[in-house]
Amino acid sequence: MAQHDSASSTPYDLLGVGFGPSNLALAIALREQSERDGRPLRSLFIDRQADYRWHGNTLVTQSELQISFLKDLVTLRNPTSPFSFVNYLHSQGRLVDFINLGTFYPCRLEFNDYLRWVAEHFASQSRYGEAVVRVEPGPQEADGSLRQLDVVACDAAGQERRYRTRSLALSTGGTPRIPQVFRALRQYPQVFHHAQYLERLAALPCAQGQPMRIAVVGGGQSAAEAFIDLNDSYPQVRVDMVLRGAVLKPADDSPFVNEIFAPEYTDLVFNQPPEERERLINEYHNTNYSVVDLDLIERIYGILYRQKVARNQRHGFLCRRSIESAQLVDGKVELRLRDVATAAVENHRYDAVILATGYERTSHRQLLEPLAPLLQDFEVDRSYRLQTDERLQAPIYLQGFCQHSHGLSDTLLSVLPARAGEIAEALHATFESARLRAERAELADV
Numbered sequence: 001m002a003q004h005d006s007a008s009s010t011p012y013d014l015l016g017v018g019f020g021p022s023n024l025a026l027a028i029a030l031r032e033q034s035e036r037d038g039r040p041l042r043s044l045f046i047d048r049q050a051d052y053r054w055h056g057n058t059l060v061t062q063s064e065l066q067i068s069f070l071k072d073l074v075t076l077r078n079p080t081s082p083f084s085f086v087n088y089l090h091s092q093g094r095l096v097d098f099i100n101l102g103t104f105y106p107c108r109l110e111f112n113d114y115l116r117w118v119a120e121h122f123a124s125q126s127r128y129g130e131a132v133v134r135v136e137p138g139p140q141e142a143d144g145s146l147r148q149l150d151v152v153a154c155d156a157a158g159q160e161r162r163y164r165t166r167s168l169a170l171s172t173g174g175t176p177r178i179p180q181v182f183r184a185l186r187q188y189p190q191v192f193h194h195a196q197y198l199e200r201l202a203a204l205p206c207a208q209g210q211p212m213r214i215a216v217v218g219g220g221q222s223a224a225e226a227f228i229d230l231n232d233s234y235p236q237v238r239v240d241m242v243l244r245g246a247v248l249k250p251a252d253d254s255p256f257v258n259e260i261f262a263p264e265y266t267d268l269v270f271n272q273p274p275e276e277r278e279r280l281i282n283e284y285h286n287t288n289y290s291v292v293d294l295d296l297i298e299r300i301y302g303i304l305y306r307q308k309v310a311r312n313q314r315h316g317f318l319c320r321r322s323i324e325s326a327q328l329v330d331g332k333v334e335l336r337l338r339d340v341a342t343a344a345v346e347n348h349r350y351d352a353v354i355l356a357t358g359y360e361r362t363s364h365r366q367l368l369e370p371l372a373p374l375l376q377d378f379e380v381d382r383s384y385r386l387q388t389d390e391r392l393q394a395p396i397y398l399q400g401f402c403q404h405s406h407g408l409s410d411t412l413l414s415v416l417p418a419r420a421g422e423i424a425e426a427l428h429a430t431f432e433s434a435r436l437r438a439e440r441a442e443l444a445d446v
């Protein structure tokens with residue numbers, strides 16, 4: 001049976017599901033707004049992780065941020081905010097050293113530390129170690145409308161807790177994509193998604209210096225990072241990169257193309273008809289999907305070339321391969337690969353397989369399923385508010401699920417400050433008009 005949150009007699013004004021960068025940016029924007037108008041919202045952010053981590057299992061030492069540090073949680077909206085990356089550096093006594101590095105791209109470990117530092121400033125508004133499992137309609141008002149939602153969360157011990165709220169910001173990020181051919185192998189510890197990289201690798205024999213043969217499936221940034229990490233940190237490991245594409249393609253981060261990640265570009269995409277939005281997204285797909293930073297491509301090419309010079313082939317680059325089947329044979333994972341150009345088929349056996357196969361954006365649909373009869377196919381308006389049946393008056397905002405309507409920046413860090421500001425303003429306007437309505441009704445009663 002679900003426990004009620006101790007303070008459930010007073011509903012929260014906003015409940016944030018997930019406390020990654022999107023909702024962190026929103027927490028900052030809401031604090032700024034309450035400082036301006038003196039009306040703080042009662043908000044709570046729930047995250048299923050035990051403490052703050054930004055894609056924690058992928059934080060290998062060599063990984064770098066793929067965006068300028070100036071696109072932090074707040075600077076693009078408010079460069080004077082105390083929550084900027086520059087102020088974080090200053091507070092850690094590293095500002096001068098960082099300047100000396102001469103880079104716009106800090107390592108992801110450092111950006112994770114920055115995000116954790118910001119999250120600590122919102123400790124009283126956050127709750128870790130609870131996974132939201134569904135969002136239900138709250139009590140019905142006398143006029144038939146629904147002005148509150150019930151958010152049901154579950155802790156590690158399986159105990160459910162219920163939170164009541166007047167609005168919701170759903171920002172749960174991506175869900176690891178497991179290709180169909182690997183679904184039956186998910187239970188085995190030697191087959192795992194890149195999202196679990198550090199944790200799973202630490203439990204494999206290579207962590208104790210034992211030799212292993214590992215396949216990395218995929219041709220994007222995560223696959224490239226895993227390859228480099230296995231090469232550098234595990235000298236006993238032989239890696240095969242297995243990818244459908246013919247080559248590793250570079251991410252286009254040239255300056256004109258980068259303009260598509262500017263906050264103003266969101267208006268341009270949103271104002272197009274659906275076919276044109278789709279065309280724009282496809283045209284610039286190679287900025288983010290199935291592409292690799294050029295410096296990593298050059299490193300991988302260099303590693304493979306030096307193998308040729310030494311006539312010692314440690315790693316393999318199996319491009320143009322589709323994976324026909326995957327099965328466990330004598331404790332190893334056997335992959336049946338087809339060369340898509342020649343149709344030749346070959347079998348390879350591995351001690352472990354890492355699936356760097358990307359992420360799906362579907363968790364919002366599952367969590368909001370109990371509200372489905374009141375939703376209009378998960379379409380949002382310009383301020384990211386879900387379009388709903390008019391009975392549902394509690395606003396629900398989506399962050400990271402609106403690429404098809406708001407453009408490629410929606411799943412990235414690029415527009416976080418602007419988006420958070422827009423949602424905070426929309427929320428404020430909604431509550432303000434509700435407050436004025438209530439005041440008018442009170443006066444009419446007098």
Ligand SMILES: Cc1cc2nc3c(=O)[nH]c(=O)nc-3n(C[C@H](O)[C@H](O)[C@H](O)COP(=O)(O)OP(=O)(O)OC[C@H]3O[C@@H](n4cnc5c(N)ncnc54)[C@H](O)[C@@H]3O)c2cc1C
Nearest residue numbers: 018020021022047048058065066131132172173400412413
């Ligand atoms: C390995 C990796 C590297 C990346 N690097 C970059 C980069 O350099 N630059 C860039 O712009 N983008 C990058 N991205 C894209 C990434 O999506 C964004 O950087 C950013 O993390 C988006 O923030 P978010 O808060 O929307 O989602 P997330 O960061 O995914 O955060 C979602 C949060 O919700 C929590 N959560 C999920 N489900 C539930 C639930 N049911 N209940 C409670 N909590 C839940 C999770 O624990 C998590 O903390 C990267 C993505 C990955 C996977």
